[in-house]
Amino acid sequence: MTAATAPVRHRTPRAASAVPLNAARLLRVELRRNAMPWILPLIAALFWFDSYRPSTGAAPLYGLRTFWNMGQGGTIIDFGPFVAGVAAWMGSRDGRRGLADLVTATARPRWAAQLATWAATAIWAVAAYLVFVGILFAIYARQGVGGTPPWWWVAAGATAVTAFSAAGFAVGAYWPSRFAAPVATFGGFLAMMLSSQTGFRHNTGWALILPTNSNGNFDSQDSGIFFPWLPDLPIARIIFLAGIAVAALGLTGLPARAGGQWLRRAAAVLTLAGVALAGTAVGLASTARLSAHGMVIPALHDAANDAPITYTPACGHAAGVPVCLNPAYRRWLPDMTAALTPVLAEVVGLPGTPARAGQVAAAYTSSDGGPPQAITLGGHPTALRVSLGMLDMPGPCGFCDGPVATKQFVDQIRLAFAHAFVGAGNGGGSPVQQAVQAALLRGAGIPFAAQPKLVATAKNVPGPAPGPAAGPVYAAARRLATLPAVAQHAWLAVHLAALRAGRLTLKELP
Amino acid sequence: MNVEISDVTRRFGRTQAVAGVTLETGPGVFGLLGPNGAGKTTLLRMMATVIPSSSGRVRLLGRDPGGYGPRREIRRRLGYLPQNLGYYPGFTVAEFVEYFALLKEMPPGRVPQAVATAIERVDLGGRARAKLRTLSGGMLRRAGIAQAIVNEPELLLLDEPTAGLDPEQRVAFRALLRDLGERASVIVSTHLVEDIGAACSKVALMDAGKIVFQGTPDELTARGEGTGAAGDAPLERGYSAVLAAARSATAAA
Secondary structure, X not given: OOOOOOOOOOOOOOOOXXXXXXXXXXXXXXXXXXXXXXXXXXXXXXXXXXXXXHHOOOOOEHHHHOHHHHHOOHHHHHHHHHHHHHHHHHHOHHHHOOOHHHHHOOOOOHHXXXXXXXXXXXXXXXXXXXXXXXXXXXXXXXXXXXXXOOHHHHHHHHHHHHHHHHHHHHHHHHOOOOOHHHHHHHHHHHHHHHHHHHHHHOOOHHHHHOXXXXXXXXXXXXXXXXXXOOOHHHHHHHHHHHHHHHHHHHHHOOOHHHOOHHHHHHHHHHHHHHHHHHHHHHHHHOOOEEEOOEEEOOOOOOHHHXXXXXXXXXXXXXXXXXXXXXHHHHHHHHHXXXXXXXXXXXXXXXXXXXXXXXXXXOOOOOOOOOOOOOEEEEOOOOEEEEOHHHOOOOEOOOOOOOOEOHHHHHHHHHHHHHHHHOOOOOOOOOHHHHHHHHHHHHHOOOOHHHHHHHHHHOOOOOOOOOOOOOOHHHHHHHHHHHOOHHHHHHHHHHHHHHHHHOOOOHHHOO | OOEEEEXXXXXXXXXXXXXXXXXXXXXXXXXXXXXXXXXXXXXXXXXXXXXXXXXXXXXXXXXXXXXXXXXXXXXXXXXXXXXXXXXXXXXXXXXXXXXXXXXXXXXXXXXXXXXXXHHHHOOOHHHOOOEHHHOOHHHHHHHHHHHHHOOOOOEEEEEOOOOOOOHHHHHHHHHHHHHHHOOOEEXXXXXXXXXXXXXXXXXXXXXXXXXXXXXXXXXXXXXXXXXXXXXXXXXXXXXXXXXXXXXXXXXXX
C-alpha cells in the first residue's frame, strides 16, 4: 500500500448524462458476473429433451410443431422454474454474501442497484429464450415446416420468462437465504403444474390466462397458414405476465432500505399498477370467445387479423379434376391426388360431381352445428372443399400412436369424400347413404371388412363401433357393389338427388 | 466538523447498543477503541447511514442523514468498510471496486482511473484481475479497503480494517491511513491498540455503549501510568486502566 500517490479528488457536480452511463456500466458488470449463464446448459438440455425433440415428431406444420412448446407452454416450463431459481439466487446475493450494509451505504438507491442485478438476470434469461426458440424455428425452416411461426406466443413466452425472473428475484430479495433459490425453483414448477392441470380442464373463462393453456388457439394447425395467429389471447397473457413482473419488482422497492420516500412511493405505485394490469388481463381473458380462427377477446380484437392469408396454391389433378392445396401442404399433394383419383373416377359425370377440389381452412368451430367435416361439397359448379387441417397427415404425427401411414391417410380421404358425396353431412348418414358410401369405398379399393374400423377411427364421421361388416347396410352395399360399374353409375345418376335428400330406403337399392 | 454526534442512542429491542454518545471530529484519523460489544460497530453503522439513531442528533459532513437527499449526498462522499465484509466470489478485484465506485455514483469517466488507483494503494495491482474467491483473507480485506477509498471519501469509516493483515501490510496500511487522514475524517474501529498509537491523532474508548474516554493516544497512555493496569504496552495499560475505572464507576453507581 502506498500513501504517496494520492489521486485527484472529484468534487465536480455530476452531469445529468452521467446517471444513465453509470447505470449502463453497472449493468455491464452485472451482466458479466451474472449466475444465469451457468444454468443455461441445463435449460438447453431440458429444452432439447422437452421442447425440441417431441416437436420434431409432429407433422411439419407450425400449428402442430409448436403445440407443445408454445401452446402447452413446454418452453415456459423448461425455462421458468430455473430462471426463477437463479433470479432468487441473484436477488438474495447481497444478503447471503453479507454485503447488505455496504450496498445500503452507497449513494445509488438500493432499489436501483437491485433493478440492475435483476435486469442483467432477465436479459440473460430472455436472450437465451429467444436464441433457443430462434434456433428451434431455424431448424423448422430448414425442414420446410409449413405456415408461419406463432410470434405472439413467442412474445408471451419471453414475457413469462421475464415474470419468472422478477418473481424469483423478489423472493430472493425478501428472503436472502441459500434456500431461496431451490424454493423459488420448486415454486415455479408448482405454479406451472397447477397452470397445466387447471388449463387442461378449462377451455373458457379466466383460466385461459394461464400460460400453459392451449385451448382454442392450437386446436387447428391451419393457424398461420390460412389465417393469421390471432394475437388476442397472447396479448392478454403478455399483459398478465408483465403485470406480475411489474408487481414483483415494485415489491422489492418497498422496504425502508430500498431508497428515499419518493422512490418507495413509486415502488408502491408500480406494485399496484402491476396488480391492476394482471387483474385487467384476467378480466379480458374471461371475455374470450371461440371463433372460427381461434380465441377472440372483443376489447383486444383487430378485425384485420381475420383477413385470410393470401397464397398461390399448389395444384395437381385427380381423375381429371384439378386438386389445389395451400403451399404449406405441398408435400402431401401427391398423396392427396392419389387418394381422390379412384373415388372421383367412380362418380365422374354424375350430377354434382366436383369440377375442382380445393383446400379450405380447418375452423376451430363448426358453422353448422355438427362436427366439422374434412370434406364437403358445395357451390356452382360443385367444388370439393378439403379441410386437411382436421386430418392426421402422412408421416410423423406427434399426437398419434405412431407415424401416420400414407394408406391410412388415403383411406380417410376416400371415406370423407364418399361420406360427403352421398350427402351424409355431419351425421352418420341414413342406412342407404351408408350402404352407397360402403359400395363407393369398396370400388375405390377399401374392402368391406376393413370399413367398420376405418369409419370408427375417422375423425368426425359418426358410425357404428368396429365389428364385422355385416347387417342390412353391408348386405345392400354388397348388392350394389356386385353391379357392373356402368350399372352403378346409371343408378346413381338417377337416384343421387333422392339419396342425398335422404328419401331412399335400403330396399330401393338395386 | 465532519462528524457531529450529540447524545445519540441506538436500541435493538430491549438492548441498548449505543447510550448517549457525543462525538465531534474533523479531518484526521480518529481511533475508536473498546471491548467486544461496546457498541463501536453500531456507532459506525449509524455514521455510515446504514441504520438511523433511536434518539440524539447526528450530522455528517455538515448534513443531517435523516433526510434522503442529504443522506444520499453524504453517501457519495463516504467510504465504509464493515466489520464482516462479504464479497462476490465471481467478481474480480477490479470489478468489485468498480462496482462500488458506480454504486457511489462516481462520474463514470473517472471510474477506471479511480479503480486502478485504489487497487494500487492497497497493493493489489498485481491481482486486479484475480477473482475474489481466489484471494486470501488479507487480500480480501485489502480489496474491501480499496472499495472504501475508491471515491476519495471525505468521511472514511473502517471497522476492524487490519483484521487479517500481516504485519508488513499493517504497517503499510497505517501509512495509508495517515495519508488519508490529512484530507478526510477517518474513523477506525479496532481492538488493536498499536494501530491507534501508530496512526491516530485522536482516540475514543467505548464501553457498554458509552464513550468513557476521549483524547489523544498520549493522554490515554498517561491514564495507565502508575496504575498497575494490565497490558504489554503503555497504550494497552491506559486502555485497561480507563476501562477498569469506567466499570468500577458504573458498579458504584
